[in-house]
Every structure is written in C-alpha cells, then in structure tokens.
Amino acid sequence: MSVFRTPQVILLSDDLPRAVDFYRRLGFTETFRVPTDGEPTHVDLVLDGYKIGIASAASTRDDHGLDPVTDGHRAAVILWTDDTAAAYEALVAGGAPARASPYAWLGRLLIAWTADPDGHPLQIVQPLTRPARAQR
Incomplete structure (x- = not known):
C-alpha cells in the first residue's frame, strides 16, 4: 500500500x-x-x-474527461x-449570502454559515470559553 501525504480539497467552479x-x-x-499566464x-x-x-x-470536463x-x-x-x-457580519456585508447567523452548538462552539460565490458552504466556527450571545 502506498503512503499518502499532503491532503487537499479541490472545489469546482464555473467562475474560477x-x-x-x-x-x-x-x-x-x-x-x-x-497556466501561469492567461486565464x-x-x-x-x-x-x-x-x-x-x-x-x-x-477544465475538469474537457481536460480530464469527467462530468x-x-x-x-x-x-x-x-x-x-x-x-x-x-467574521460572519463582515462576510455578509461583503456580499456572501446569509445562510445561518451565529448560534451555539454543543455548548462548546459558536457557528455561523455563509457560502462562497459558487455556493460551497462556509462554516465559521469559534470555540466557546463562556456562554455565547447568539444572534438568532
């Protein structure tokens, strides 16, 4: 078996x-x-x-034959x-969609949701050290 290293996620975009x-x-x-030059x-x-x-x-379709x-x-x-x-307020003010305003989860985390321009969800997470003031 090969040994894997340096994992990475690739997001697909219609407007790179x-x-x-x-x-x-x-x-x-x-x-x-x-390429290094051009689009x-x-x-x-x-x-x-x-x-x-x-x-x-x-490119994923044309160069690699995937759908x-x-x-x-x-x-x-x-x-x-x-x-x-x-962070959530700044993202939304900058044009990101408001998916879920900050809320406490599991009593340990403060979470909010928005998305990137292609609709990939972005979860904004903060560990809580004291009770959260959720905006919901």
Whole structure:
C-alpha cells in the first residue's frame, strides 16, 4: 500500500477568477496556478497551512474527461476564528449570502454559515470559553 501525504480539497467552479478572489479576501494566499499566464484552469491557495484548490468545471470536463457537478452543497469549507459574529457580519456585508447567523452548538462552539460565490458552504466556527450571545 502506498503512503499518502499532503491532503487537499479541490472545489469546482464555473467562475474560477471570482472564486479565487473570494478566498484571497479571506486571507488565503495563492501558491500554484495553471497556466501561469492567461486565464487559469486551476489555482491552489493556502491559509494557516491548509491548502484548497479551485479548478474550473470546464477544465475538469474537457481536460480530464469527467462530468463535474457544479451545483448544490458538495463540500464545505470550515474556517476557525476568534470572533464568529464579527467574521460572519463582515462576510455578509461583503456580499456572501446569509445562510445561518451565529448560534451555539454543543455548548462548546459558536457557528455561523455563509457560502462562497459558487455556493460551497462556509462554516465559521469559534470555540466557546463562556456562554455565547447568539444572534438568532
């Protein structure tokens, strides 16, 4: 059996430049792009050691012969923070959809939900050290 390393999630996008711009605004840094010049078909970004890739649905179909699904909730990106309410408010004010305002979960976490431009759910999570003031 082979040994695996460096796992990564690839999100499919119908508008790759828009998706890359969204994740850059969240603090992700671009680490890889194909092609290096012109309209990209795949971009990798990293935040705090975690890498995600964004690939164009057209490239996935045309270059790899797959039939990608680009709608619905296919994956979720989880972002930990020290202030879920403030992060959620900033994302929504910046145009992200308001899916679920901050609420306490399991008595240990404060969670909110929004989405990236392609509809992938984004869960904003904060560990609670004292009772939460949920906005619900």
